[in-house]
Amino acid sequence: MGKIHILDEATINKIAAGEVIERPASVVKELIENSIDAGASSIRIDVIKSGKKLIRVSDNGCGMSREDAKLSFIKHSTSKITGIDDLESVITMGFRGEALSSITAVSKVEIITKTRDELSGTKLIIHGGRLVSISDTGAPDGTTVTSEELFYNTPARKKYLKSDSTELAHIVDVVTRAALGNSNISFTLLHNGTELLRTPASDDLMDIVIHIYGQEIAGAMLPVNYESGFARITGFVTKPHVTRSSADIQFFYINDRNINGRIFGYAIRDGYGTLLQKGRFPVAVLKIYVDTRQVDVNVHPTKNQVRLSHEKEISDTVAEAVRRALSNAILIPDVKPPAQLSLQYEQVPEKPDLLKETGGVFKFPARDTEKRLRRTERYFPDEEKNIKSELPQVKVIGQVDSVYIIAETPDGLMIIDQHAAHERILFEQVRDSRSTDSQELIVPVNLNLDPRELSIMKESIPYLEEFGFRISEFGPSTFAVTSVPNVLGRLEDPLLVHDIISDILSGGRIKDDTGLFELVTKSIACRGAIKAGADCSSDQMESLVRQLFMTGNPYTCPHGRPTMISFNRQELDKLFKRTN
Structure with missing residues (x-):
């Protein structure tokens, strides 16, 4: 181990900046918070290449004087608090005095600012925390901060940035949160010159x-x-x-x-x-x-x-x-006076919209379960059944709470999670075929996406089409789904495709097409599998168990959860204290 020594100021600042600035969205967040604290009523955010190349935040706030501007990028300089006692009642977004110093430490920054009382503004150029130049400039009231080449001097940090669509989604999320939290301020977000989000200043x-x-x-x-x-x-x-x-x-x-x-x-x-x-x-x-x-x-x-x-x-x-x-809210349906009530089925009022699809365990129609299982059964042709002829001897006994299948084995008892089992079957079907047949929808399903989801959807369409989806733009923030994979059955709920997009959003760093393929495959398998609450006939349960044991890994679902739990005769005897 080397001798202990004190780090130089530049290294200290870069390390400290890493705690505050993790990605382009961090820069956007810190600059927006500064604009809010400056009393801005309008904030505009421009980003190029998802913020990796350029981030610019402009506001019409109070601006800074020349002297304040010179202090603004020095660590722990702030106008929000003056001492430790102020921390007990902080009402501003910022207060640590770390935002600008952290941004300037890991990027090339230009600050243009002007107060209402000044005739001209101030322009500062800072590279890697070092002031390059300061000069007078013409400028509107307020402040514009431009950050370019983020992490240009910390390549180790730069290589951990994710794909452009993922980084852009994080930026959209930051602006969305700021807009919802500050409805009195108008926000505009542009990416590569294209407007992604615009909100008005409103009291509502x-x-x-x-x-x-x-x-x-x-x-x-x-x-x-x-x-x-x-x-x-x-x-x-x-x-x-x-x-x-x-x-x-x-x-x-x-x-x-x-x-x-x-x-x-x-x-x-x-x-x-x-x-x-x-x-x-x-x-x-x-x-x-x-x-x-x-x-x-x-x-x-x-x-x-x-x-x-x-x-x-x-x-x-x-x-x-x-x-x-x-x-x-109106959760209870209107009930007619007793004299007008009838026991005829067609006159029994429906549940209100608010109660549909909610509460309890949803029972899937038996015919829907049969269709879902029949689609996967076609995946195993007769010749493959011959190859895998030595299947475990499993005798299906019944179903518990429409969730678990109980089966007898030569050694004891087996409990199978029907959703996890079907999920494993579907996963291998879609994975091994690399693509899946489509079914065209009689009526296209429209997806209304928020700005964050839009950026992911546009990049994901080519991959989704590999699986049998057919999706096209139908408006500024709407996509029409015209075909879906056969394994999903009838697409009655647009949330299904929405959920797959959410899975992609939350999937973390996808390093290559293979990673995205596996993520979408898992999502399709999960969404297409029979659910807990689906009643199964004896034939359906036997079909599901047979298909499960013909997969490459029948013991876990694609997410790693067990598909089954087994108890041998000795374990059962021990549970019932039948052993000596």
Whole structure:
């Protein structure tokens, strides 16, 4: 081990910058927060090559004087606080004095700024944390910061950036969160000169929701407004039938600061109770207002985590706020007076839209289960059955709770997860054929995507078409699905394709086409497999078990979960204490 020595200032700054600036979206976030703190009513974000080449954020805020501009990129210089006591009641987005210093340490930066009282502005050029030049310049009121060649001097950091579409999706997510949290500010985001997102300045949060997510989601939202002794909750949540496969579009704000609110995600689920299907997440935009003295925002350099003095009580308040929003909606169908009631089936009122697809265990029609299994059974031709003739002797006994198949083996007992088993069968079918037959939809399914999903969809269409999807643009933010893979059956719900796109979004770093192929294959298998709650006949269960044991790996689903659990006779005897 070498001798201990003190690092030079440039190295220290680069290391510190790594805690704040992880990717292009980090630069966008920090600059937007500076613009918000500067009192801007309009913020424009321009990025080139997903921010890897250029990021520019312009605002019409208060601007900086020449002297302040010279100090702005020096580490721990800030106008937000003056001492440690101020940390107890921080109301600004920034306060650490690390944003500009971190950005300038790992990129080539130009700052142009002007206050309302000055006749001319100030222009600074900073490369790698070093001031190259400072001069007067003509400029509008406000500040424009341009960051180019991010991580040009830290190649190790640069190589860990993901694909352009993934990095752009993160930028769109940052701007979306800022727009929803600051509806009084107009936001515009352009990528390579093309507008991706534009929101107006409005006192009504719903206006912003409409501009970002469209009328379909906005029309399904319920207002939330509730106050306890610990917090005041406002915002919107969607009706239980409008959900996504991930919590990516649940946004939480503590005193207008966007945070990573995992605990509040659990609170939302508690609020919905049995109205929410397992594995589904409602869209939510919730603003939580608490006493600033009860919040510690100085937890992490990215400022997206907070520590709350009464976390459980505030979480309970969120759950109650959601519960009341749902109960205030019309959840119960109108009932006619008793004299007008009839027992004739056709006159029994339907469930209202809000209760459709929600609560309990959904029972799939037997004919749907049969079609799903028949499609996969065709995958194993007679000659392959002959090759795999030595299948385990398994006798199907029955089904438990429409979830598990019970079977007898020569050695004891086997419990099979029907969804995981069918998922394994479908995965190998799609994987080994590399492509799958399509079925054309009688009526195309339209997908209304938010800006983040749009960037992923455009890049993913060629890969999705390999699997049998046929997707075309149908408008600025709409795509029409005209064909789907046969293994998916009838596409009655556009959420299925939406969920596959969500899987791609949350799939992490896809290094090559093979990685994306496997990710989509897993997603299709999961979406196309019979679900828990699907009633199966004896023939259907036997078919499923037979197909499972003809796969290359019958013991786990593509995600690694077990498809079956076995108990030999000795283990059963031990469980019933029949052993000596």
